[in-house]
Amino acid sequence: MTEPVTLRERLRALPTFPRPGLPVLDPGAAPATPHELFTTWLDDAIETGVLAPHAVVLSTADAAGNVHARTVILKDVTDEGWWFASQSGGPKGRDLEANPHASMTFLWPGRGRQVRVTGTAAPADPETSRADFLARPDLSRAAGLVDRQSEPLGSLAEYDAAFAAALQAVTADRGLVAPGWTAFVLAPTDVEFWQASDDGPHVRLRYREADAGWATGLLWP
Ligand SMILES: Cc1cc2nc3c(=O)[nH]c(=O)nc-3n(C[C@H](O)[C@H](O)[C@H](O)COP(=O)(O)O)c2cc1C
Structure with a gap:
């Protein structure tokens, strides 16, 4: 067999999911809220070593509609x-201040799963942000x-000096909180669960906020 040579051929030859062995999404057994299904899937991802x-x-997106995406760490899932x-003063904080509409995309390829959470994001009260900052390890607080x-950063040495000063400050004063540090909560109006299958079509289940709770429906894959 000839090895793929071009980038296009190499990309085409890559597997996306570890088939067979993917879990199954049974829409009939879906819980009442996306929060519950998400937590089940997150637990599964943790337990299976994703x-x-x-x-x-x-x-x-900013006020003009320019979209910006980056990775962050999920801190919690609550009813909210x-x-x-x-940092609320950086680009994502500025975007959210101008336009609270936001979306999170989780990808757990080892399980053939994607979750999209769409809604509006708002800063938490200062006490919650403060508690989040103080729970971080020294290096993260610094x-x-x-x-x-x-x-823009002039040189790595410039950052090293700023970081060393910050580390000294946070270790000298364990109650010190970065003024701009902010916990945000994305309140969803729409949550979509996407499950690849071993041999059939992908299954997509959408929860939409409804008058009383959540309405669910399937989407064409
Ligand atoms: C795995 C991973 C986790 C990250 N977690 C966070 C996070 O929790 N909060 C954060 O502000 N940036 C986090 N970052 C850095 C962001 O991706 C991004 O570089 C930074 O927040 C600046 O984004 P902005 O310029 O769009 O505001 C993380 C990056 C990676 C790769």
């Missing part, structure tokens, strides 16, 4: 929504205190 199952692509934390995220 790397960084809590890493999620967060998409935002899906939580993450960041990185948070440096701030200036996504601004």
Whole structure:
């Protein structure tokens, strides 16, 4: 057999999911809320060793409609929504201030699964943000205190100096909180669960916010 040579051929030859052995999404057995199904899938991803199952692509858009996406860490899922934390003064914070519409995309390829959470994101109250910051390890608190995220950086040495000063500050004062550190919660209006199958079509189940709870429906794959 000839080896694929062009990039196009190599990409075409790559597997996407570990088939067979994928789990099955049974729409008839779906729980009443997307929160419950998400938690079940997240637990499954953790238990089956998916790397960084809590890493999620967060998409935002500015007031002009320019879209920006980046990975963040999922901090929690509660009745209020899906939580993450960041500097509020950086690009994503500015986007959300101008336009709260946002979306999270989880990909757990080892399980053939994608989840899309769409809604509006809002900053939590200052006490929640403060608690999130203080729960971070020293190095993460120092990185948070440096701030200036996504601004142009002159040299690595410049960052090293700022980080060293921040580390000294957070270890000297264990109650010190970075002023811009913010916990955000994405309150969903729409959550879609996508499950690849071993041999049939992909199954897509959408939850939409309804007057009383959540309405579910299938989507064409
Ligand atoms: C696996 C992973 C996890 C990350 N987690 C966070 C996070 O929880 N919060 C955060 O602000 N940035 C996180 N980042 C960095 C962001 O992807 C991004 O570079 C940074 O937040 C600046 O984004 P912005 O310029 O769009 O505001 C993470 C990056 C990776 C690769």
